[in-house]
Amino acid sequence: MGKITPFLMFQNGKAEEAMNYYTSLIEDSEITSIVRYGANENGDEGTVMKASFSLKGQEFMCIDSNVKHEFSFTPSFSIYVACDSEEEIGHLYQKLIEDGQALMPLDDYGFSTKFGWLNDRFGVSWQLDLPK
Known part of the structure; x- marks a missing residue:
């Protein structure tokens, strides 16, 4: 393989x-x-x-794609990024959310210091995490 x-x-x-x-x-x-x-x-x-x-x-x-499809990206597959600082996660979230859509706004959800999930302007899903 x-x-x-x-x-x-x-x-x-x-x-x-x-x-x-x-x-x-x-x-x-x-x-x-x-x-x-x-x-x-x-x-x-x-x-x-x-x-x-x-x-x-x-x-x-x-x-x-040279063929127009009736489907696009889905949040069930996302790019996960472990960030190193509050500044880094905040900057990355603000840049990726421009013309995108928040799925889980950047916040403390208990399982992480700070976490955000979004679809960017291209429809690609991202999970941004500041691990505890």
Whole structure:
């Protein structure tokens, strides 16, 4: 068996924008490869056919779907981030919630010092935790 990697499918040509946004928010993160659709291929020219990026060492793959699907991301699969400080969790939450949706606003829920769960502007779900 080969490597297991989370895979994100974006619609409306948002994959590269999302990768750039995520890697700008989280230190030690980078886009590692991008293959784009060319002229006369099955996707819109210039959109992401296949890309890889890493967030704090965790690798992800993503694409821009060339087919419009009736589904998108679901909070039942989320990116979990263990934060190191109040400042870090607050900053990350504020950036990710812009044009997104709070599922659990940033607060003390008893199982953690501070916790927040949200869908970002791309529909990707994030759990941000400041462990006790």
